[in-house]
Amino acid sequence: MLEIKNLHATVGGKEILKGVNLTIKDGEIHALMGTNGAGKSTLSNVIVGNPAYEVTEGSIIFNGQDLLAMKTEERANAGIFMSFQQPVEIPGVSMTNFMRAAVNARRAAQGKEPLKSTDFLKVMREKRKLVEIDQKLMNRSVNEGFSGGEKKRNEIFQMAMLEPTFCILDETDSGLDVDALRIVAQGFNTLRTAETSAMVITHYQRLLDYIKPDIVHVLIDGKIVKTGGPDLAVKIENEGFDWIKAEL
Amino acid sequence: MKSEQQYIELYSEAGTLIKQKSCEVMNAVRDAAFEVFKSQGFPSKKVERYKYTDVDAAFAPNYGISLNPYEIKPSKYIFRFSEAPIDITPYYNNVADKSDSISALNTALAHDGILIYVPKNDKPADPIQIDYTLRGSQDTMMNRRVLIILEQGAEATIILNDKITPQYDAIQDSSAHRGGEGQSPEGISFLTTQVIEAVCKDNSRLDIYEVEETYTLCKRFSNVYIQEGRDCSVKHNSITLFNGQSRNLCDVYMQGENSEVTLNGCVIADKNQRVDNNTLIHHQVPNCQSNELYKYVVDGQAVGAFAGKILVDKDAQKISSQETNANLCASSDARMYTQPMLEIYADDVKCAHGSTVGVMDESALFYMRQRGICEDEARTLLKNAFMGQVIDQIQLQPLRDKLYVKVEKRFRGELDKCADCRLCK
Numbered sequence: 146m147l148e149i150k151n152l153h154a155t156v157g158g159k160e161i162l163k164g165v166n167l168t169i170k171d172g173e174i175h176a177l178m179g180t181n182g183a184g185k186s187t188l189s190n191v192i193v194g195n196p197a198y199e200v201t202e203g204s205i206i207f208n209g210q211d212l213l214a215m216k217t218e219e220r221a222n223a224g225i226f227m228s229f230q231q232p233v234e235i236p237g238v239s240m241t242n243f244m245r246a247a248v249n250a251r252r253a254a255q256g257k258e259p260l261k262s263t264d265f266l267k268v269m270r271e272k273r274k275l276v277e278i279d280q281k282l283m284n285r286s287v288n289e290g291f292s293g294g295e296k297k298r299n300e301i302f303q304m305a306m307l308e309p310t311f312c313i314l315d316e317t318d319s320g321l322d323v324d325a326l327r328i329v330a331q332g333f334n335t336l337r338t339a340e341t342s343a344m345v346i347t348h349y350q351r352l353l354d355y356i357k358p359d360i361v362h363v364l365i366d367g368k369i370v371k372t373g374g375p376d377l378a379v380k381i382e383n384e385g386f387d388w389i390k391a392e393l
Numbered sequence: 394m395k396s397e398q399q400y401i402e403l404y405s406e407a408g409t410l411i412k413q414k415s416c417e418v419m420n421a422v423r424d425a426a427f428e429v430f431k432s433q434g435f436p437s438k439k440v441e442r443y444k445y446t447d448v449d450a451a452f453a454p455n456y457g458i459s460l461n462p463y464e465i466k467p468s469k470y471i472f473r474f475s476e477a478p479i480d481i482t483p484y485y486n487n488v489a490d491k492s493d494s495i496s497a498l499n500t501a502l503a504h505d506g507i508l509i510y511v512p513k514n515d516k517p518a519d520p521i522q523i524d525y526t527l528r529g530s531q532d533t534m535m536n537r538r539v540l541i542i543l544e545q546g547a548e549a550t551i552i553l554n555d556k557i558t559p560q561y562d563a564i565q566d567s568s569a570h571r572g573g574e575g576q577s578p579e580g581i582s583f584l585t586t587q588v589i590e591a592v593c594k595d596n597s598r599l600d601i602y603e604v605e606e607t608y609t610l611c612k613r614f615s616n617v618y619i620q621e622g623r624d625c626s627v628k629h630n631s632i633t634l635f636n637g638q639s640r641n642l643c644d645v646y647m648q649g650e651n652s653e654v655t656l657n658g659c660v661i662a663d664k665n666q667r668v669d670n671n672t673l674i675h676h677q678v679p680n681c682q683s684n685e686l687y688k689y690v691v692d693g694q695a696v697g698a699f700a701g702k703i704l705v706d707k708d709a710q711k712i713s714s715q716e717t718n719a720n721l722c723a724s725s726d727a728r729m730y731t732q733p734m735l736e737i738y739a740d741d742v743k744c745a746h747g748s749t750v751g752v753m754d755e756s757a758l759f760y761m762r763q764r765g766i767c768e769d770e771a772r773t774l775l776k777n778a779f780m781g782q783v784i785d786q787i788q789l790q791p792l793r794d795k796l797y798v799k800v801e802k803r804f805r806g807e808l809d810k811c812a813d814c815r816l817c818k
Binding site: 193194195196197216217218221222226227229232233234235236237238242243246247250251254286287303307 | 754755756757759760761762763764765766767768770774775777778779781782
């Protein structure tokens with residue numbers, strides 16, 4: 146599904162990623178852990194094509210396509226979705242209009258007609274239930290006045306609407322209470338199909354209790370320095386990163 | 394030769410003809426207004442209220458003056474000056490700033506006028522609508538004059554549409570611009586001066602909606618003067634959807650206590666369009682409220698300007714006033730000048746003013762694009778959202794709904810008069 150080779154990237158002229166290699170196969174869940182500032186968010190932003198980040202070397206192939214040659218929206222419509230660490234507030238754009246534009250853009254990319262208004266609202270209703278998100282939030286501006294938990298639930302709701310094949314959860318657990326964490330994680334698990342792959346960025350094991358990773362990577366100073374099974378996350382939870390740094 | 398010379402000559406040549414075509418009330422003040430214009434000429438950019446518009450250049454081309462009478466559909470509330478049901482002499486040219494050169498020129502050249510008169514306690518159920526439609530086979534100057542009188546307790550909603558004739562309006566058929574039958578290949582330019590005077594007597598309510606939807610070769614100089622008595626409520630909404638160059642002045646004189654005024658403005662400009670709004674709210678008496686919100690989206694090489702002054706006289710205590718001007722520069726070539734001003738001589742008032750000039754929110758654009766929305770669409774959504782705040786203020790629902798659609802079409806480029814006409818580029 147996703148193949149990253151020797152990826153170097155800078156933001157504001159500063160090199161953050163210093164040669165990342167990572168392969169994620171269909172249906173696999175990869176957890177990405179690492180110290181603050183190691184480059185985890187940079188990696189996800191580079192994958193989705195945030196224009197603030199510049200790739201200086203390396204390649205990313207997504208289902209056979211050269212991802213780095215594609216625009217942000219083309220990558221999204223190819224099936225890549227990122228749940229934002231800090232979802233953006235967009236005053237004046239209602240959730241409904243925003244979602245309609247996104248869903249129809251996706252459909253256009255797949256050569257489908259735009260959804261009829263009634264059908265669209267029906268899909269919205271169904272998907273909202275998954276993450277227990279209130280209808281009244283749909284009439285508000287995107288993320289405006291949403292609580293931290295509502296914002297994260299809204300991210301998973303959007304994922305449900307757009308049905309991506311590759312998801313990046315960028316610290317989706319941060320700022321969530323235990324109940325909200327469960328709802329968000331279960332929402333994600335319900336949406337998963339056998340083909341869906343994901344990269345889960347987190348500092349804590351507790352999210353991985355719900356979303357079980359196949360492979361765990363540790364990113365330090367712009368490079369993946371250790372890769373292991375689910376046990377690795379448990380060990381990091383207990384012992385921190387110092388022992389890994391000591392190995393380097 | 395400075396531009397005013399040709400208008401001075403025009404008046405000496407055509408003054409008699411204008412008077413013949415006009416009515417007594419207009420002719421009575423005509424010569425005096427002309428003398429004001431002749432002595433002052435056009436205001437230079439050194440004149441504070443005209444610093445953002447090159448008036449001399451705008452009036453420099455030789456336009457033919459139109460002396461055709463207005464085509465007015467008879468209505469219970471709309472009259473030609475010559476058929477006014479009351480003596481309008483005490484009002485005509487007595488609300489307008491006589492020392493303003495543009496107003497003076499308009500007073501000298503306007504040959505016909507429209508009176509909107511609402512008698513005491515009368516509340517027309519439907520909005521009163523006037524459509525100005527620009528048309529002509531050659532470059533034309535028009536001098537429009539409107540007088541609005543609301544007697545005590547009267548209420549009115551007035552819509553003034555500034556449009557161009559449908560032949561210019563056709564999106565697909567650009568022959569009119571390209572030198573169709575009887576047209577010069579350069580397209581036809583229009584220069585409009587407009588003076589609107591409104592007298593709102595005690596306990597009256599007036600909502601005015603001015604919507605400009607012309608095209609790139611139109612220049613508009615509009616001066617609106619509103620006088621409010623006691624217990625009045627006035628809303629003036631100025632909406633510039635499509636234009637060439639517009640300079641809109643709106644002055645409100647608060648002369649009676651317990652009155653309120655709201656000024657809203659919505660400006661969308663791109664290409665080489667110019668929009669300059671200049672407002673004054675003059676609080677002359679205590680216990681009044683004023684609110685002002687102007688928003689601009691400037692794109693392409695457009696230049697926008699907003700200057701708004703709240704003037705509070707020494708004895709006008711207990712005033713509450715809020716002035717906001719928010720602007721979005723959607724391209725790096727677009728320019729916005731903003732100048733909110735408070736001039737307060739009273740010591741017990743609550744006045745606030747603020748202005749912002751910003752660019753597109755990159756993080757919001759990225760967020761939308763990550764959801765698959767293409768960049769153009771994301772920009773349109775953001776611009777629409779920005780302008781929505783002003784359109785939300787419009788009380789008249791059918792107009793509000795229509796404007797939501799028009800604003801969105803405007804941002805999508807669908808209101809451009811000709812899809813691939815160089816004049817609309």
